[in-house]
């Protein structure tokens with residue numbers, strides 16, 4: 214570290230330059246995050262010092278958090294949910310499974326997740342001494358219920374369903390999973406990290422939320438399609454007993470217990486999330502999802518015009534295009550044209566996420582470049 218202080222001017226000159234090296238999202242078709250809404254940024258700045266790790270000192274911010282959880286619950290047919298604002302889908306998934314494990318108190322517990330589950334579940338397997346069993350997918354990339362059934366045994370404490378899979382944007386048969394979870398008396402966590410702010414606004418929303426009896430917890434990220442600032446995740450439980458099983462005694466704070474995974478935690482993202490949810494309302498999110506779905510249909514139609522098919526009809530604003538040698542197509546799109554796209558694991562297809570920063574003009578440009586790269 215430098216011995217003497219550096220002037221503000223010099224530091225900002227360097228930071229300004231550094232920021233030019235980061236993405237502006239303009240040609241990013243791979244991200245599930247986007248520019249946060251302006252009002253979220255302003256509210257975030259206003260609450261920049263709020264620490265919800267010691268919420269006794271920040272009762273105002275703590276009330277905002279309760280209101281965010283209440284609003285998110287309302288969006289998910291959970292009129293009286295319990296939860297907190299996490300750092301994102303990963304923390305929400307860890308905590309949901311940790312709560313399941315602590316409540317169940319079964320030796321050598323396992324949880325059945327779809328093969329399409331986000332990699333956060335691999336971290337969970339490594340951390341929580343829970344075996345993660347991966348159920349096969351059907352040809353539509355939804356979890357196959359027969360596979361789920363075959364993997365459940367007396368050590369199974371719960372199931373995970375994905376409502377908006379990271380790679381395909383697919384929704385698992387959550388209704389069937391819910392019925393099965395009720396029948397078995399086990400938990401069902403729904404990972405709607407991406408889908409939580411999309412599915413309620415689709416033309417044909419599929420059941421995925423607390424309206425289903427068996428759904429015991431949901432993860433939904435305001436920092437993805439909720440337009441809040443990073444890091445903002447939501448973890449919601451139907452029953453407050455889950456939060457109780459996450460509690461740790463916290464000596465030397467103004468409050469006696471804490472249920473979050475992190476200690477010190479940002480109240481700024483809570484304020485950001487509160488502001489943008491209030492400001493947009495359901496109407497605002499509806500408009501955004503409509504736009505993203507229009508872009509999605511535009512890209513699928515355009516791809517079909519040049520002979521490229523999607524692996525499935527897109528359910529939400531995530532598309533997997535079946536191109537030959539997807540890895541090299543991806544590389545050339547990036548190196549020659551500056552497009553950031555990603556690849557699905559199995560099968561390897563070009564994965565695109567149509568976030569609100571994507572413009573119609575850029576879709577046209579992208580399709581043109583895709584055609585060139587694929588030699589069509």
Ligand SMILES: *Cc1c(COP(=O)(O)O)cnc(C)c1O
Nearest residue numbers: 301302303331378379404406407
């Ligand atoms: C993004 C995502 C996650 C992880 O969320 P982070 O906020 O990146 O921790 C988990 N599950 C799904 C389905 C996701 O799309």
